[in-house]
Amino acid sequence: MLAVMNGTVSRSVTAKALAVLGTFDPGHTRRTLSEIATAAELPPSTTHRLVAELVAWEGLTRGADGRYEIGRRIWLLGSLSALSRELRAIALPFMQDLSATTGENVHIAVLDGDRALYIDRISGRRAVPVVSRPGARLPLHATGVGKVLLAHGDDGLRERTLRSLPRLTPLTVVEPGRLQRQLQQIRERGYATTHEEMTAGSSSLAVPVFDRDGRVVAALGLVTASTRRELIRLVPAVQLAGRGVSRMLGSTR
Template sequence: MPGESVASRTLAVLGAFDEEHRRLRLSDLGARAGLPLSTTHRLVAELVGWGALRRLSSGEYVVGRRLWTLGLLAPMQTGLRETASPFLHDLYGATLSTVHLAVREGDEVLYVDTLRGNASVPIVSRVGSRLPLHSTGVGKVLLAHAPDDVRRAVLSAPLQRVTPYTITQPAVLERQLTRARSDGYATTTEEMTLGACSAAVPITADGQVVAALGIVVSDLRRSRGRLVAALQVAAQGIGRSLGG
């Protein structure tokens, strides 16, 4: 649009990609960015040349490796991932289940690192993906410890029903968040994906909850206590390392 800088137009093109739009044709990129097709074509060509985008044989565009590598240099993600990595591997080795490291970004949970376990348990999250706070274990933990205005905003907005078991009643979710703060962990039962349950605990450094650590299994009924204890030991180790 007239008056917009080249940088703002370039960011609009990159911002056209999200969790639901991982592959986009040139026309879709222009429409989502709100730019003329000729402008989109020029910017996309430059982004492909630099490595920020990649063109597939189908004609669609995806985020390029160079942009992803650049994102990993963000201090929060780099320091957290590197510090937590040995603890995630220990947790995975002890449980052989999928483990997640996540942070809150606005009203969503951002997955910073993942080690995948039993392939029979369906997993929808990937490193770099964002999911609703209210339907994930790590999300509930982060929402429970989020600022009051963030909790109020989430509880006052419509809660998306992802599966038939997703908690969509604000009063029920609020009680779960209160329990998560008092018990020190949160759980989900097929609320994000059918066939998958999760448990998660907060990671605290210097008195602040900075991330969440979660695990995904097919059933929590027999193993909840053991898994929560393992999560808490790992989370305490990560928190001490971050604080140090």
């Protein structure tokens, strides 16, 4: 991907595009255009053109604040990886059992930048309409799986999230102090709940999924109608499914 022109080494277009994508890592999940240019060691004009093409391809997405992050198309490619296929294959039987038992929508999500990325979903017979679908990226602070991932994420992730808490419904938690207290409770009790914070009329419940090293690698949850039943009654069933997936991943928790 290097070409020699007039005695100097020049990177190919492919190498430059990969350099742009390579500026994103767990410590830099969101970047400005100038930050990308500096990190990729590219001229601003070249960076602007490549980033625009990657956005059009859905390899990158641009937030309301002008910062860029990895897009859905990259996830779709990543979903073909052995690790993603393993997680989905392992979780599927437990998700099917949970959906059959409760009649609700059941889904599993992983952290993708500063969002919850849904990698699979089972629709229940009593399911309410939901916005989650495989490949969807939803806010951490307004979803059950998102709150689990946020509670177990690093300090930088929580700091960035707490700085911007958009109100999606009248019941979305947008007070940083209140959300921080909820995250502490999630770590202590082992599950998260929401009540009409992402979608009016829907409530959610989610639990963490651990790997063999004790790290939270995903969140498993369900969505139910807010008027249908008390979420607390569903906690044991969801926790059982979450523990089953975790054990299959080698966790001893």
